[in-house]
Amino acid sequence: MHPLWVVTVLLLQCLSSHTAVITEGGYPYLWHKVPDRHGEQPPEDGVLVIQPWDYLQRMALYKWMLNATDEYMTSMGSRPNENPLWNLPLQLSWLYKSVRLADPTSATTCGHETGDILCVSPHSWWACVNYYLSVIPFLAAVETGLLGQGVTVQVQAPTGVEQDYCASQEDCDVKQPELMLKWESFYQALKNLSTSDLPDAEKKEQILKFMWDAQTSSLEASSQCKDLQKNYSEPEQKFSRIWIESTEFMAATHIHSSLEKAVPLMAPLPGRILKEGDKPPNIADLSEEENHALYIFYWMESMNSNLEGALKNMWRSAMCSTTARKRGQEVLSNLFLDPKFAVAGLMSIIKDMSSTC
Structure with missing residues (x-):
């Protein structure tokens, strides 16, 4: 384990009373309340019916995906919970704890x-x-046979919304063909690499590349949700846009988002929905760590905007090798977790990394 992560984990454990808590017992909230396998959920007339508009049901999809892919993740390392898909249920846990899954219009409870x-x-x-980032990856996993042969899924859609959600894997193949293909390619790569003679380090790098490619594609497809942003305050809308952008910076580093590594990076995310008047780094009821993370989010968005997108493009170009990507991970960790890190030096760091490409 990289020394930086050891220090980060220990530091965040010491500050746990001041940062958002996104786990219980070391796992996403209510993780132990959902079945380990889809076979433990009784089918209806031979069809597995899932209700993704229930937190436990949506979390179950992640648990089933993790358990179905663990056997193909041996190149990730020998420690428990090395599967890089852990960042997804942790995100859902944060959304639940920060009440971001609730109705923002207050028209319902x-x-x-x-x-x-x-x-x-x-x-x-x-x-x-x-x-x-949940239902579609799950349907792609079903499509590629990761959950067994002959599994038929029906997805319950919510009523009274304009989004054209998928009702089954076949339906998703029509409505989201490119996104389904991205996730299917990731799962197929897992299968192929598990029997490959390549060194584990190279297998790991390829798995992470396919995974982050699929995740960023999911975020691009989620642009169909844009109209729902109007239900939030201007600060929350701004944060939501920046959050999407920041994921692209993280994805470019191919970070190994195991359970142990993903928790420290998510702990400083704001523990509540932002409201009018919230201006980091001086939001009184948020912790110093949350204020700092939000400040960095805003700073990076402003810098990238001023440079007309050049910051993101330069960052992607700089992530040209395994060594550069590891350094990129350290830079992002320092940016978000160390208030003393000099943000003014980021451009020179990126240029230095780019010079090695």
Whole structure:
């Protein structure tokens, strides 16, 4: 394990009372409340019916995907929970704890403590975006046979929304053919690499490339959720846009988002929906770590905008080798976790990394 991660984990454990808590017992919230395998959920007339507008049902999709792919992830390392897909259920856990899955219009009590707290609102922009990172990857896993042969899935759609969600894997092949292909390519690569004679380090790098390619494609497809952003305050809308952009910076480093490594990076995410008047780094009821992370999000968005997208393009170009990508991971960790890190030196760091390409 890289020394930087050891220090980061220890530091965040010491500050746990001041940062958002996104796990319980070391796992995403209510992880132990969902079945380990899809076979443990009784089918209806031979069809596996999933209700992704319930938090436990959506979390179950992640658990089934993780358990189905673990056997192909031996090149990731020998420690428990090395599967890089762990970042997905952790994201869902953060959305749940920060009440971002709830109805932002307050027209219903869906997702709120006054109603069904496990309800996932179809009016939530965050829930809509997460749909493209949960239901569609799951349907692609079914399509590639990872969950067994002959599995038929029916997805319950919410009522009263404009988004044209998938009802089955066949339906998704029509509505989201390119995105389904991205995730199917990732799963197929897992199978092929598991029997390959390539060194584990090279297998790992290829797996991470395919995975992050699929995840960024999901975020691009989630642009169909855009109309739902109007349900939030201007600060939350701005954060949501920046959050999408920041994922591309992370994806370019091919970070190995195991359970252990992903938790520290998500802990500083804001633990509540932002409201009018929130201006980092001086939001009184958010922790110093949350304020700092938000400040960096805003700074990077401003820098990239001022450079007309050049910052993101330069960053992608700089991530040209395994060595450069490891350094990129360290830079991002320092940016978001170390308030003393000099952000003014980021451009020179990127240029230095680019010079090795």
